[in-house]
Amino acid sequence: MRTAGIDIGSRTIKLVAIEEGKIVTSLLVDTTHDPLEQCNRLMAQISFDRILATGYGRHFFETQFDAPTITEIKAFAQGARAIFPECRTILDIGGQDTKVIALGDKGGVTKFEMNDRCAAGTGVFLEVMAKTLGYPIEEFGKEALNAKEKVQINSMCTVFAQSEVTSLLAKRQKREDIARGIHMAILNRTLSLLKRVSTTPDIVFAGGVAKNPCLKNLLSDALGYDLKVPEDPQMVGAYGAAMIAQKS
Amino acid sequence: MEQKDYRPMWKELGLNLEGHDQLLAVLGKAYKDIYLSQENRPKGMQYLDFVISEAHGLRIEELMETKKKGNKVIGTFCVYVPEELILAVGGTCVGLCAGAEIGIDEAEKVLPRNTCALIKSFMGFKLAGLCPYIQASDLVVGETTCDGKKKAYEILNDYKETYVMEIPQMKTERDRALWRGEVVQFKEKVEEIAGRKITPENLRQGIKTANDKRRALQRLSTLRKAIPSPISGLDALLVNQIAFYDDPLRFTKSIQALCDELEDRVKNGVGVVKNRTPRILMSGSPMAVPNWKIPFIVETSGAIVVAEESCAGERSTRDLVKEDGKTLDDMIEAIVDRYMKIDCACFTPNEERIGHIRDLAKEFKADGVIHYNIQFCTPYSMEAYKVEKALQQKGIPTLKIESDYGMEDAGQLKTRIEAFLEMVRG
Numbered sequence: 001m002r003t004a005g006i007d008i009g010s011r012t013i014k015l016v017a018i019e020e021g022k023i024v025t026s027l028l029v030d031t032t033h034d035p036l037e038q039c040n041r042l043m044a045q046i047s048f049d050r051i052l053a054t055g056y057g058r059h060f061f062e063t064q065f066d067a068p069t070i071t072e073i074k075a076f077a078q079g080a081r082a083i084f085p086e087c088r089t090i091l092d093i094g095g096q097d098t099k100v101i102a103l104g105d106k107g108g109v110t111k112f113e114m115n116d117r118c119a120a121g122t123g124v125f126l127e128v129m130a131k132t133l134g135y136p137i138e139e140f141g142k143e144a145l146n147a148k149e150k151v152q153i154n155s156m157c158t159v160f161a162q163s164e165v166t167s168l169l170a171k172r173q174k175r176e177d178i179a180r181g182i183h184m185a186i187l188n189r190t191l192s193l194l195k196r197v198s199t200t201p202d203i204v205f206a207g208g209v210a211k212n213p214c215l216k217n218l219l220s221d222a223l224g225y226d227l228k229v230p231e232d233p234q235m236v237g238a239y240g241a242a243m244i245a246q247k248s
Numbered sequence: 249m250e251q252k253d254y255r256p257m258w259k260e261l262g263l264n265l266e267g268h269d270q271l272l273a274v275l276g277k278a279y280k281d282i283y284l285s286q287e288n289r290p291k292g293m294q295y296l297d298f299v300i301s302e303a304h305g306l307r308i309e310e311l312m313e314t315k316k317k318g319n320k321v322i323g324t325f326c327v328y329v330p331e332e333l334i335l336a337v338g339g340t341c342v343g344l345c346a347g348a349e350i351g352i353d354e355a356e357k358v359l360p361r362n363t364c365a366l367i368k369s370f371m372g373f374k375l376a377g378l379c380p381y382i383q384a385s386d387l388v389v390g391e392t393t394c395d396g397k398k399k400a401y402e403i404l405n406d407y408k409e410t411y412v413m414e415i416p417q418m419k420t421e422r423d424r425a426l427w428r429g430e431v432v433q434f435k436e437k438v439e440e441i442a443g444r445k446i447t448p449e450n451l452r453q454g455i456k457t458a459n460d461k462r463r464a465l466q467r468l469s470t471l472r473k474a475i476p477s478p479i480s481g482l483d484a485l486l487v488n489q490i491a492f493y494d495d496p497l498r499f500t501k502s503i504q505a506l507c508d509e510l511e512d513r514v515k516n517g518v519g520v521v522k523n524r525t526p527r528i529l530m531s532g533s534p535m536a537v538p539n540w541k542i543p544f545i546v547e548t549s550g551a552i553v554v555a556e557e558s559c560a561g562e563r564s565t566r567d568l569v570k571e572d573g574k575t576l577d578d579m580i581e582a583i584v585d586r587y588m589k590i591d592c593a594c595f596t597p598n599e600e601r602i603g604h605i606r607d608l609a610k611e612f613k614a615d616g617v618i619h620y621n622i623q624f625c626t627p628y629s630m631e632a633y634k635v636e637k638a639l640q641q642k643g644i645p646t647l648k649i650e651s652d653y654g655m656e657d658a659g660q661l662k663t664r665i666e667a668f669l670e671m672v673r674g
Contacts, residue, residue, distance in 0.1 A: 056659055073667035097660075109671045114664060 004048040005241025006067075007075065008035060008057030011095030011123060011208065014238040015042045018246070026235055031057075031095075036064060052245040054237050056096075070244060072237050073101055073112050079240025080204040081107045083230045088200040091190065091219075091227070092236070093209035095123040098190065102198035113197050120156040121186040123208050128158050129182045132165050133175045140179060141212035147180030149173075156185055180214065187218045194223070204228045206236040254305045257312065261384060264377035271350060271378050272304060275538055282544050286480055288520050290513070292506030293483050299490050303537075307493065308380045314340055315384070320442050323385035324492075325370060326393055327564040327590060328415055330583050333435050335454035335496070337442035342381045343492030344370055344388065347536030349653035351376030358403050364624040365652040366536060367396045374407055381493065382408060387441055389434075391415050393594045394627055411437055417596060419588060428584045435580070451579050455569045461496045464503040465565040471510045472554050473612055476519025478510040481530070481543050481553020488560045489537045526551040526672045529614035531605050531635065533622040534559035539653060542620050542661070549666045554612045557605050558620075563590060566604075593627035601631070602638045609644050616645040616672040618665070623652045645672050 002024065004017040010031060017025035025046050029038050035057050043065070053061040058069040072092070080090045081103065090101040098121060099114040119125060130140040151173055155161045161182070168178050194203075203225065205216060210233035220226050230236055258265060279300060299307070311321050320339040322329075331341040349365065351372025359371055373379035382388060390401035390412040401410045413430050416423035435446055468487060471478055487503060513519065528551050530543060535558060543553050556562060569586040573579035591601035609617055619635050621628035632648050639646045647668040651657055 056663065059662075071663050071667040071670060073663070074670045108674060109667070112664075112667060112671075114660070 001050070001246065002048045003242050003245035004046060004051040005075065005238040005243070005245060006039070006042070006051060006053050006055075006061065007072070007235075007237035007241060008039065008053065008055035008061055009094050009237075010056055010097075012234060013038050013042060013055075013057070014235050015046065016235055016238040016242045017046050017048050018239070018242045023239070026232065026238075028234060036060065039064070050245045050248070052241040052248070054241045068248070070241060072097070073099065073109060073114075075237040075240035075244070076206060077101055077103055077107065077109050077240065078243050079236035079238075080206060080230070082239065082243055083236070084202050084204050084228050086202045087204045087228070089194070089198040089203040091194060091203060091205050091210075092207040093122055093190070093205075093215075094207040095119075097207075098122055098193060100193050100197040102200070111197055113193060118157070120158065121189045125156075125158050125161070125186070126182070126209060126212065128162060129165060129179075132162055133169075133179055135175075135179065138211075141183070141214035141216075143176050144179035144183050144214040145217070147174075147177045149177045151177045151181035153178070153181040153185040156189055161185070183212075183214045183218055186215060187222060190215075190219065191222055199223060199225075201225055202228050204230065204236075206230060206233045208234050210234075252305060254309070257309060258304075258380060261308070261380055262377060263380060263383060267351075267376055268304075268378050271348070275348075276301075278538055278540075282540050283482065283486070286482065286520075286547075289483060290479055290506060290509050292502070292509045293479075293486075295502040295506070296483070296486050296490055299494055300486070300537075303493070304380050307495075308384060310495065311340060311342070311381075311384045314338075315386070318443075320386040320438075321381075321384050322438070322441075323382050323388045325389075325397070326391045327559045328391045328393065328413060328587060328592070329389045330431060330434065330587060331458045331496075332451065332454040332569060332583055333431075333438045333446060335457050336446045336450040337438055337444045338450075339438065339442055340495075342385065343489075343536070344382050344385070345373040345379035345536075346370040347489075347539040347653070348373075350378060359400060362624050363396055363400070364533075364622045365654075366534065366622055366625070367400045369536075369653065371400060371404065374404060387411055387437075389413060393592055394625070396624070396626075415592075415594060417594060419595060424584065424588055427588055428580070431580060431584050431587070446576070448574070448576050448579065451576060452571070452573070455571055455573075455579060455582070457496050457500075459568045459571065460500045461491060461503075462565045462568055464500045464507065465491060467507045468503060468510070469555060469562065469565065471507060471514060474514040474519070475527075475613065476517075476521050476523050476525065477527070477552055477554055478513035478519055480520045480547055481528070481556070482540060482547055485535060485540065485543055485553070485556055485560060486537075488556065488565070489535070491564075492560070521552045526615040526669055527554045527613055528552065529555050529557060529605070529609050529612060529617045530561075530620060531557035531608075531617055532620040532632070533625045533628045535620075536560065541651065541653070541655070541658070542618065542649060542665075545658065545662050545665050546618065546669075549662065549669055551615075551665075551669050551672075554614060555608050557601075557608055559592075562604070562608065563592070593631045598631065602634055605635055606638060606642060606644075609639065609642070614644070616647065616668060618668070619646060619648045621648075621650050623650050 002019040007014040054075040096119040102111040205227040334341040354375035355372035570582040
């Protein structure tokens with residue numbers, strides 16, 4: 001049986017189809033201003049027996065395509081555990097959400113927390129900061145690794161942090177140093193969330209922000225443990241949904 | 249049905265007619281979307297639908313009529329105000345508007361921005377001229393249950409006479425003596441306002457009326473222990489909310505009739521949901537009309553709320569005033585005792601509350617507890633930690649939610665609540 005999982009996030013829509021335990025399709029598009037049209041386009045490209053939706057857009061997908069839904073929490077738990085069978089903690093930083101999920105030894109969710117209204121320290125925060133510093137988002141983490149001097153960013157609010165960055169630039173502070181300061185600020189916030197929920201290994205780092213090498217290194221150093229990052233960290237939720245569709 | 253024109257009455261009460269029209273339109277729509285869309289509602293809820301639809305109409309007209317007869321209307325914000333004393337002098341006790349995000353601009357002129365939504369709301373309602381209950385009240389009674397309310401009443405007093413009762417913070421003998429003094433002083437205040445003395449006869453009746461109302465609500469609560477529950481959490485919450493401002497005798501009769509119907513449902517195994525629907529206990533800050541946000545999300549995510557450990561719920565209905573008092577003094581003592589049992593988070597320590605939550609979770613076979621506190625409500629947000637810890641020890645899943653009356657976090661809350669329910673289902 002071929003099943004699909006679609007994860008409709010705030011920045012990107014991911015679609016994974018699996019058959020006999022193997023990924024047969026893996027697609028990613030921007031969410032844009034018209035997520036429905038983007039879903040239509042994705043749906044036209046694949047065939048499947050069953051589909052399960054997750055992500056913040058799951059409910060509109062449910063009405064439009066008559067598909068059942070699960071939350072991102074469950075989807076990521078399933079997906080991360082399938083890729084790393086020893087996974088006990090998941091850190092997922094996406095476009096607008098940060099989540100930490102604790103799993104029991106059998107893989108069930110035992111506790112989770114997510115930010116509830118502010119997108120501080122998430123993907124969109126990094127995007128705004130990268131743009132302010134003139135970096136493409138893909139290079140942002142790599143550039144931050146080159147920092148020499150320590151710069152502190154005090155604000156985690158996107159708007160305030162942006163003005164902080166602007167004034168640091170005006171003081172001729174090197175932009176890679178500022179970039180690292182921004183990553184440090186996210187690190188501290190993420191660490192406190194991890195400590196509240198779980199730091200039991202294996203810790204899997206997923207979501208778009210897991211592609212950022214600087215944050216991965218900072219987190220691994222701070223925790224004294226090498227975080228596991230899936231090959232395709234953005235696809236974990238869609239993959240998890242496709243797997244659950246196999247069982248349901 | 250032809251709607252009666254209440255505008256002359258509203259105008260006489262000094263309401264801001266234009267704003268009030270908008271408020272009623274929003275409320276009407278919210279009620280339709282949240283309440284009338286529910287399936288399999290008990291017929292007895294039609295009474296509540298009617299009361300809600302006439303909350304700013306017929307009920308206010310009734311208040312104006314009783315006032316014409318020389319009876320007094322006393323507005324309150326809290327379950328600590330002894331309704332028995334008000335009833336004894338033929339008065340009417342009404343809960344004041346505090347559950348909608350309204351008049352915020354006005355409220356923020358006098359209050360700091362990071363004030364809890366409930367306080368901002370009652371101030372906003374008053375300053376924007378949108379609550380007919382406060383306009384109709386002869387006296388507003390506040391209480392010192394938190395710093396925010398305490399200081400806000402000083403400001404509210406500039407716009408409407410506000411009498412404040414001091415609530416003790418501990419439960420020692422000294423605190424009981426303080427509270428006794430407050431009850432006696434409030435009795436004198438009520439007598440002064442009403443121009444009538446409180447006697448053993450009229451107080452006995454007042455106690456009975458208030459107890460009868462609580463008994464009806466206790467019966468409703470007990471019926472919700474059935475699996476499946478015969479009534480939705482939203483409907484039961486509404487009953488508890490309306491208890492604060494409907495005519496107590498008529499309300500009690502209607503709720504007993506509703507309970508008869510629910511009893512039949514339970515006998516026949518009829519519920520509003522399927523047997524295996526996760527059962528949720530809501531605990532925490534009070535939910536005033538029309539603050540239905542969290543239970544609505546819970547119940548549209550495939551779960552049912554089976555009890556409310558809050559002021560619009562168990563906290564105000566759990567304890568009765570002893571009815572065997574012969575003298576006025578006996579009765580006052582009985583009132584003092586009853587109100588001292590309330591386990592508001594303003595007390596320290598407040599182990600009773602933790603015990604009550606654990607007991608409720610067990611009695612109602614709750615699969616999980618959602619602890620809700622209004623943002624900036626320090627007593628409940630602080631206590632959430634101890635609640636979660638105590639429930640964890642018993643292996644009861646707990647979700648802590650902090651929110652206000654706005655809807656901008658509804659999407660995130662839905663994800664969190666759905667994920668919690670996935671976890672509860674296992």
